[in-house]
Amino acid sequence: MTPNILRETEEFLHEQIPLTRAMGVQVESYDGQTLVLTAPLEPNHNHLGTAFGGSLSAIATLTGYSLLWLLLGDRESHIVIRESSIRYRHPVRSTIRAQCQSPNEDTVSAFKTQFRQVGKARLKLQVFIKNEQRICVEFEGEFVALK
Helix, strand or coil: CCCCCCCCCHHHHHCCCCHHHHHCEEEEEECCEEEEEHHHHHEEEEECCCCCHHHHHHHHHHHHHHHHHHHHHHCCCEEEEEEEEEEECCCCCCEEEEEECCCHHHHHHHHHHHHHHEEEEEEEEEEEEEECCEEEEEEEEEEEEEC
16 A cells, blocks of 8 residues: 555544544554554553553554545545454553454455445454564454445
């Protein structure tokens, strides 16, 4: 993907969701399949010096949200989270790095078709936050796109 789409996505997040600016969220990469958002530990740490659970939940939600925003390509649509679950497996001790991979082509195609026909569609996405070569956080969210 071009650097422009990364910059556009980051600017959108910072303008529309002010918390992302305070957290220091950056769009690290997007290759058309996998999106990676990062945030520095410093503004997102807890009293133990590890990443705060609320920050981990927020960046996981934002990563799924952003991937759907990119997949949909409809800048007039609204995306909301309907339901989510999160599992904190290990502490995150450095830069928060959240990764979300696009579902298979058939799932994305069915989602886009329903959105185009009905003006509303749902998609479940998984986000993983890795640190020190292991999965520290597992997130699953159901996102809804609305016209």
